[in-house]
Amino acid sequence: MTGSSHALPVPHEGPARVLIADDHDLIRGGLAALIRAAPGLDVVGEAVNGLDAVAQAARAEPDVVLMDMRMPELDGVAACTRILSAAPEGARPRVLALTSFDIDEYVYAALRAGASGFLLKDTAPERLLRALHLVAAGDCLFAPSVTRRLVETYTRASVPGDEPLTDLDRLTPRELEILRLVATGACNEDIAALLTVSEATVKSHLSRAMTKLGLCSRAQAVVMAYESGLVVPRRCRAEH
Template sequence: MIKVFVADDQDLVRAGAVATVNAQPDMTVVGEAADGEQAVRGAASTRADVVLMDLRMPLLDGIEATRRIVGSERPAKILVLTTFDADEYVYAALRAGASGFVVKDAPVGEIASAVRAVHRGDSVLSPSVTHRVVEQLLAFAPDPALRQAGAELLSDRELEVVRLVATGLSNAEIGERVFLSEATVKTHVGRVLTKLSLRDRVQIAVWAHRHGLAR
């Protein structure tokens, strides 16, 4: 059973997230928080596996809360809950250690799948937000690692996976598109990260856009 902690200062949003999680047969909500300080304490005391984290909260924002939870003795995986107008904070949260992000009004199935994905160690990029995050990153000074290698280092299959990662698809969704197992897709993503000296799926998406492999 996946233990999920929900942190959001909006009562209705938090209640919706709680209902979504508790409706799943393989996960349960172990605690709630309305501010970042409560989130840090609660994630530790409940020994949560995954924290659904809002970014804009009082007392302590979701970015710093993420940093503290990820840096704790028993870190939980962080899945950011975001809205379109909070995009400017998403990459900062990923840099702080979040495993991915999903929009608050995403379908129930998408949120549940995202929780499962980060719990098993994958990254999650919500397709409806990924392109906006990439646009922001392309507009500012890039990480030098993004320029270290070219497409010639990747196999045709790896290039295909890169294009699909850049659209925000999960490993399972990519597997369905290219008729590969989720585990095989994960292996390809790992090889891409190693070959291109990149840290995460967001950097893969940015790299793909820089090299004309994605729109």
């Protein structure tokens, strides 16, 4: 987990600015053409490797980085870490990992580093565009069931209570409750309805919790919830 503490990014008005990073010319070009033709999205750069992605992200200040996980010079995980660490407070882009396998240690590492979600390279175009819009908005976890399955596969919290919840001790009971619900994949609207509070209240509590824990994304919050033992992987519940 990153230990930095930054305000969460605030989406601006206008099209979401997308940086594409992939070392395969055909894939990168196809993605760029698809995104340029879609309403509400704008391609601000095409990077050919991880180092190029880091440099272009600093210059173009994208809202979303569509990042291949396996690239030369610097892989997607390291590039994600550098991009999120270097971005100014309140202006970190959201990283959407591109992968060939839905259960992938590279993707899990990217989520731990702050990526907002991931997509398979054979994803249908309409689903990819929806994911970009959803990740840019940031209020929901994209593909929550698949994300939880990935996290449960690679989580380090094999048995609840193995490690003290030191970081979570900094959260209020309400912040803990909301973090736990986020880890189930619930959107702000769903959490607000369940707790009988406003969406603004949910956002405020979640923002404070993520700032205290140095988290960049809802997906990273899911990883934290599982690794800390706040949420127990289903395989562990079945064994105990």
